[in-house]
Amino acid sequence: MNYVTGDDRAQPQLLPPAIEDYVESSSPARVIDSFVDSLDFTALKFLRATPASFGRPSYDPRDLLKLYIYGYFNEVRSSRRLERECKRNLEVMWLVRRLAPDHKTIADFRRDNSAAIIGACRAFVLFCRDQGLFTARLIAIDGAKFRAAASPIRIMDQPRIAEEIEKLDARIAGYLAKLDETDVMEPADDEGATAKALAALQQRRTELNRLSGRLERDGRKFIVDGEPDARPMGFGRGGKPPSYNVQTAVDADTGFIVHHDVTDEINDTRMLYPMAASAKRVLEREQLTVVADAGFSSGACAAACEVDDITACVPANRSGNPHGDGFQFDRSAFTYEADTDRYICPAGRALLRKPRVDRDGLIMYVAKDCSGCALKPRCTQARYRTVSRHQHEDALERMTARVMADPSLMRQRRCSVEHPFGTMKRMMSGRFLTRGIRKARTEMALSVLAYNILRSINIRTCPG
Numbered sequence: 001m002n003y004v005t006g007d008d009r010a011q012p013q014l015l016p017p018a019i020e021d022y023v024e025s026s027s028p029a030r031v032i033d034s035f036v037d038s039l040d041f042t043a044l045k046f047l048r049a050t051p052a053s054f055g056r057p058s059y060d061p062r063d064l065l066k067l068y069i070y071g072y073f074n075e076v077r078s079s080r081r082l083e084r085e086c087k088r089n090l091e092v093m094w095l096v097r098r099l100a101p102d103h104k105t106i107a108d109f110r111r112d113n114s115a116a117i118i119g120a121c122r123a124f125v126l127f128c129r130d131q132g133l134f135t136a137r138l139i140a141i142d143g144a145k146f147r148a149a150a151s152p153i154r155i156m157d158q159p160r161i162a163e164e165i166e167k168l169d170a171r172i173a174g175y176l177a178k179l180d181e182t183d184v185m186e187p188a189d190d191e192g193a194t195a196k197a198l199a200a201l202q203q204r205r206t207e208l209n210r211l212s213g214r215l216e217r218d219g220r221k222f223i224v225d226g227e228p229d230a231r232p233m234g235f236g237r238g239g240k241p242p243s244y245n246v247q248t249a250v251d252a253d254t255g256f257i258v259h260h261d262v263t264d265e266i267n268d269t270r271m272l273y274p275m276a277a278s279a280k281r282v283l284e285r286e287q288l289t290v291v292a293d294a295g296f297s298s299g300a301c302a303a304a305c306e307v308d309d310i311t312a313c314v315p316a317n318r319s320g321n322p323h324g325d326g327f328q329f330d331r332s333a334f335t336y337e338a339d340t341d342r343y344i345c346p347a348g349r350a351l352l353r354k355p356r357v358d359r360d361g362l363i364m365y366v367a368k369d370c371s372g373c374a375l376k377p378r379c380t381q382a383r384y385r386t387v388s389r390h391q392h393e394d395a396l397e398r399m400t401a402r403v404m405a406d407p408s409l410m411r412q413r414r415c416s417v418e419h420p421f422g423t424m425k426r427m428m429s430g431r432f433l434t435r436g437i438r439k440a441r442t443e444m445a446l447s448v449l450a451y452n453i454l455r456s457i458n459i460r461t462c463p464g
Contacts, residue, residue, distance in 0.1 A: 079107035142417035147431030148230035229437035249279035272301035299392035
């Protein structure tokens with residue numbers, strides 16, 4: 001029995017005369033083409049949106065945007081790989097009409113049109129909104145860590161910076177001594193090379209001083225050399241790689257990403273209200289219901305959401321009593337009396353409020369006298385027991401009560417927000433290619449745009 005054989009490579013073939021015939025009518029490339037052609041590139045402020053009247057013709061930014069969206073859609077992100085696709089991929093040849101820009105032209109387009117690309121991503125969201133593709137019944141908010149381009153070995157702290165500065169000073173002193181020797185003797189052939197090396201060392205020392213100053217100014221413990229916008233973050237054991245915290249607000253019924261952002265926040269605690277408010281503006285709703293996990297639990301954000309007519313459903317992120325053997329009374333064992341603004345302990349004694357509110361919005365309540373209490377061994381090892389309460393505790397409790405009343409909210413959250421992040425991490429291999437938060441936002445906008453286009457195609461072809 002013979003194998004299935006292909007055509008003879010030397011045999012002339014009557015192939016379709018037009019490249020149009022090689023692209024299926026249902027190809028996502030046609031969706032990308034139609035969407036980009038519908039954009040107002042002048043309003044979005046793309047560079048060279050209008051061709052110059054003199055000089056060498058430039059590439060149409062529409063073609064380059066189509067190329068990038070197609071690349072992120074198909075997990076091809078680097079400019080060199082996109083350059084190769086222009087010469088071998090039939091869909092890309094059709095999409096950009098057989099143009100073959102070099103990799104520098106492709107990379108410069110992404111670098112120079114950051115705000116415009118983000119605007120194009122937003123334009124697709126607004127188009128889907130106007131077409132009624134969002135139900136906006138429930139918006140799920142979540143965050144995920146995406147690796148930055150910088151290597152983990154570039155993470156530095158003050159001791160490591162000081163150590164490198166000390167080594168640099170020793171090398172600089174050596175080069176200066178070498179230059180002094182050349183002043184009293186005939187100029188050496190390598191005098192220019194020595195001066196050049198000295199300038200490089202001094203430039204590096206200036207950069208280290210700048211990094212040290214930023215650490216002190218921002219009150220941070222670590223900084224990433226070469227990409228100071230990134231921060232070590234993540235979960236699990238071992239060192240945390242330089243990363244960005246990507247936030248998304250997803251329509252729970254359709255899976256569309258309504259709004260997204262790339263931040264340097266190491267956790268999600270302060271992101272609930274900014275994300276919810278931005279999603280509310282995009283959807284143009286007077287009232288909005290959002291759900292998030294316990295990592296977004298914040299009294300300040302809960303209160304801000306209530307003021308802005310946003311119904312937040314987030315479980316409280318409460319910590320137990322970290323002292324003792326683990327069986328001591330935690331905060332839930334104390335009863336709060338709103339009329340007197342005090343707590344009552346299990347033994348019936350009062351904990352009175354301290355006048356100061358800390359920077360996290362916490363108010364401390366302290367027992368006046370714990371002596372002689374039979375329950376003290378189960379309560380605290382300190383002299384007095386203290387209990388904290390957030391200044392917006394009432395808003396936190398109402399936010400938590402909504403989740404307790406409808407446990408299905410957390411299941412809807414998981415089903416809606418995990419899939420977009422999983423898809424985009426696959427598209428991006430879990431990390432950014434470019435350095436700096438501005439460029440990272442450009443990359444994420446392309447990824448979100450590609451995901452939303454994919455989602456719209458799936459909804460249209462498989463509405464069930």
